[in-house]
Amino acid sequence: MSNREQNSENKQRALRSPWILGIIGMIIIFVTANIVMITLSLDRPGLVDDNYYDRGQHYEKNMLKRQAKVREMGWQTKVEEPEYADIGKPATYGFRVTDKAGKPVEADSVTFYVYRPSDQDQDFSLPMKQVEPGYYKADVTFPLLGVWDILVSVRQGEFELNVPSQISAGVK
Known part of the structure; x- marks a missing residue:
C-alpha cells in the first residue's frame, strides 16, 4: 500500500x-x-420609543418630581378587568380614580393604552368614557391570543398618572 x-x-x-x-x-x-x-x-420590531434620547434626558429628575406630585395629589386608582378577555370580542374595562378624601376625580382625559410586547404593530389606544364622576369605561377588543401590557393614563391639567397592568387575552 x-x-x-x-x-x-x-x-x-x-x-x-x-x-x-x-x-x-x-x-x-x-x-x-x-x-x-x-x-x-x-x-420583529422592538418596543423602543422613536424618541428615546429626548425622553431619557433628565429622566431621574423628572421621575422624582412626578413621584412627589403623585404623593401630593394622593390619588387612589383601580383598574377593573373582566374575568376573561376573548379574542375578537369586546371586553369592558373600568377605571376608578379618587382623591385623598375619597372623592371622585374628574380628569381631563383618560386613555387606555394596549401594548403587544412581541409586536409593536399591534399596539393601540382607546379613550375611556366617563360613566360617572371618577369612573371611566372602555370596550377593548384584543385581535390576538396572548399577553398584552395595559397602561391607563389619567390627565388633569399638566399632571399625568399612569397605571400599568397586564392581561392574557384568550387564555382562561
Whole structure:
C-alpha cells in the first residue's frame, strides 16, 4: 500500500470518528441557530420609543418630581378587568380614580393604552368614557391570543398618572 493510499484511508477513518462528527454537528447547530436568531430579530420590531434620547434626558429628575406630585395629589386608582378577555370580542374595562378624601376625580382625559410586547404593530389606544364622576369605561377588543401590557393614563391639567397592568387575552 502506498503512502498516498494510507493518507486517504486515514482521512476517511477520521471523518467517521464520533468526535469529529460531533464537532461538525455542533458547528452546524451553532451556525443554524445564529441564522434563525438573526432572521427573527430583523423581522420583529422592538418596543423602543422613536424618541428615546429626548425622553431619557433628565429622566431621574423628572421621575422624582412626578413621584412627589403623585404623593401630593394622593390619588387612589383601580383598574377593573373582566374575568376573561376573548379574542375578537369586546371586553369592558373600568377605571376608578379618587382623591385623598375619597372623592371622585374628574380628569381631563383618560386613555387606555394596549401594548403587544412581541409586536409593536399591534399596539393601540382607546379613550375611556366617563360613566360617572371618577369612573371611566372602555370596550377593548384584543385581535390576538396572548399577553398584552395595559397602561391607563389619567390627565388633569399638566399632571399625568399612569397605571400599568397586564392581561392574557384568550387564555382562561
